[in-house]
Amino acid sequence: MDSEHNKSIGRLISLLNKYGNVYMNEKLKDYNLGAGQYQFLMVLYQNEGLSQDEVASILKMDKGTTARAIAKLESEGYVERKVFNTDKRVKKLYLTIKAHEFEKEIRSILTNWKMVLANGLSTEEQNITLVLLNQIALNAEEYLDCKH
C-alpha cells in the first residue's frame, strides 16, 4: 500500500486526522467544546438515553476517554448524566435544551468540512472512499482484536 505516491497511508491518515482536529477545534472554540467531544454529541443526537459504555462501544473509544468527554459536555451544559434505576452503576445520557439548539450548528460545521474534503471528487469517488476506508478500518480492528 505504497508507493507511486509520496505519502504512505499512515501519513495520510494522521495528516487528515490532524486537519480535522484543527478545523473542529477552531469551529467549536466559541462553544467551549473541542475536537474531543463532538463525536459523543453526534451519537447522542441519534440515540438519547444511552449509557456511557454504549456510546464508548459505538465510537470504539476508551471508557476513560468517554467519561472525560461526557464530563466536559456535562460541565458545559450539553449533557445530563442520570443514574439508571435498574442498575446503579450505569449513567444514562440525556441532551439539554442547549444541546438541541446547537444541533443545527454542529451539523452545519461537519457538513462544511465534508464538503471541503469532497471538493473535486465525484459522487462515485466519495462513495468508494467510504467503502474502502470502512474496509480498512475493519481490517485494522480485526487485527488488533485478534492480538488480545
Added chain:
Amino acid sequence: MDSEHNKSIGRLISLLNKYGNVYMNEKLKDYNLGAGQYQFLMVLYQNEGLSQDEVASILKMDKGTTARAIAKLESEGYVERKVFNTDKRVKKLYLTIKAHEFEKEIRSILTNWKMVLANGLSTEEQNITLVLLNQIALNAEEYLDCKH
C-alpha cells in the same frame, strides 16, 4: 460524503489514526520509541542531513512537535543533532549506527501494518485509496491554509 454508510469520514479517519497509533506504540515499545517519532525517523532514512525545519515541513508537522520528537530520538540514540556552520540557528539531523541497524526492523513493522490494512483489497483498490486520500488531504490542507 455520507451516508449509506454507518460511519462518517471523520469517524473513519480518527478510528484509523487510533488503530495505527495503538499498533505502532505496541511494536515500538521495546525500542523505547512511540507512535510520535517514527515518521521523523522514516524521513531521515530517506534524507539524512536535513534540518528540523525541513523535516517538519515535509511532514507538515508543528515545529514544537518536531523538536520534541527529534529530542526523543536523540536521547534514545537514534539521531544526532549538529549545529550547521553556515547558519547557527539550524540543526542538521544525522542518523546513528543504532538507527541504521533499526531500519530494516521499522520498515518491516510498517509493511506489516500496511498489509493488515490492505487485506482483501485488490491492487487497484489500494491505489485508488491512496489517490483519493491524497486528494482529500490536499483539499483539507488548501482550505486550512486559505483561512490564514
Added chain:
DNA sequence: GTGTTTTAGTTGCAGGTGCAACTATATAAT
C-alpha cells in the same frame, strides 16, 4: 446466603500535539 467474578464509571499516568511566546541568529531596510 456467601463468596467469586464481571462490569460501569472514575481517576492516575504518560505520551503526543498544536498554538503561542520566547531566544538567538540571520536577513532586509535605512
Added chain:
DNA sequence: ATTATATAGTTGCACCTGCAACTAAAACAC
C-alpha cells in the same frame, strides 16, 4: 553601521487519548 523584520529551534500551556488500577454495583457459582 544601525535598526527592523524574519527565521530555526525551544519551551509553556492546554487539550486529548489509551492503558491500567480502582471502587461500587451487579451477575454468577456454590
